Amino acid sequence: MISSVRGPVLEIGLDHAVVEVGGVGFAVFCTPNTLAGLRRGTETRLSTTLIVREESLTLFGFADADERELFLLLQTVSGIGPRLALATIAVLEPDVLRRALHDGDLVTLQRIPGVGKKSAERLVVELRDKVLVTPTAAPATLATPAAGGARRDQVVEALVGLGFTLKPAEQAVDAVLADKPDAEPALLLRSALSSLGRSR
Known part of the structure; x- marks a missing residue:
């Protein structure tokens, strides 16, 4: 099991980052909050777990x-x-x-x-x-990376990658953009996921 990776961040996508470890770039799938804390070109350390399937090896990364x-x-x-x-x-x-x-x-x-x-x-x-419940929980602050030029298409693509069909994904993203036109990609993805969850 790969329990952590550490190295410079080569790329940041909507659902993953590429972290270089010993000259090899590992694609690590992460939550929007985790991705928002990363910066391209800076070193990071992510707790990880490797999911092994017959047709794939997928690495998932977490802030802690x-x-x-x-x-x-x-x-x-x-x-x-x-x-x-x-x-x-x-x-x-x-x-x-x-x-x-x-x-x-x-x-x-x-x-x-x-x-x-x-x-x-x-x-x-x-x-x-x-699960162990802590007495108090401080709300997390969502930092967001710089917005790309095609936020809507990127977020829709990420939702489809998570298993949603195209039309509901587009509708959810459009609804969030109508309410929050300046939403950065990470916040847009998170809000769309929440909206899709409520619509089930």
């Missing part, structure tokens, strides 16, 4: 080991794969997710794209006793 542990924990639930687990952490901050699981807050859990009432109930049943 706490996010990685939640990512792995979510996948112990039937029907939750790595893409949905990553989308969950993208929509809900770790402390918010833990609180929702602990309290059985189905409304909050249904904000996760692809999670309906039954899936939310299953998450609570299977994970309630496995």
Whole structure:
């Protein structure tokens, strides 16, 4: 298992970054918040986990080991794969997710794209006793990288990559842009994911 990578950031996309390690560029899939904290050309260290499939090896990266542990924990639930687990952490901050699981807050859990009432109930049943809730949780500040010229198309492409069909992805992005026309790509992706989760 590749538990971390450290090196200069070569590229930053909407759903991944390329980190050079020993002369090799690793594509690491991350949440918008994690990507927002990276800067091209500067060194970074990401906690990672490698997902092995018959047809692929996919590396997922996180700002800290706490996010990685939640990512792995979510996948112990039937029907939750790595893409949905990553989308969950993208929509809900770790402390918010833990609180929702602990309290059985189905409304909050249904904000996760692809999670309906039954899936939310299953998450609570299977994970309630496995999460530790902290007394207080400071809200995280979302920093965003410089916006690209084709924000809408980039975010739609990232959503399709996460498993959404084209039309709902476009509608979600357009709705966010109508409300927040100056939204940076990371915030735009996060808001669109949240919107798609509520529409399920």
